[in-house]
Amino acid sequence: MTSGWIGGLAIRTGPGPPTADYLCTHCWYHQRLTGRERIEHGARDLPIAHRAVCPALHPQKGTP
Numbered sequence: 001m002t003s004g005w006i007g008g009l010a011i012r013t014g015p016g017p018p019t020a021d022y023l024c025t026h027c028w029y030h031q032r033l034t035g036r037e038r039i040e041h042g043a044r045d046l047p048i049a050h051r052a053v054c055p056a057l058h059p060q061k062g063t064p
C-alpha cells in the first residue's frame with residue numbers, strides 16, 4: 001500500500017471514493033481527504049497549509 005510512497009501528497013482514485021493522503025516527511029504528520037470534490041479543492045493546499053504550521057520546520061521556542 002505504501003510501496004514507493006516516501007511522503008508528500010498521494011492521491012488514490014477508486015475503486016470507491018477517492019482519497020488524498022498527505023504525509024509530512026519532516027514530522028510524519030499525516031492527513032487524509034476523502035471525496036473527489038474535497039480533493040480537487042483541498043489536496044493541493046495540504047502541503048502548503050501544513051508547512052506553515054509544521055512543528056519540525058517551525059520549532060517551538062520557550063519551552064524548557
Ligand SMILES: [Zn+2]
Pocket residue numbers: 024025026027028029050054055056057
Ligand atoms: Zn510537518
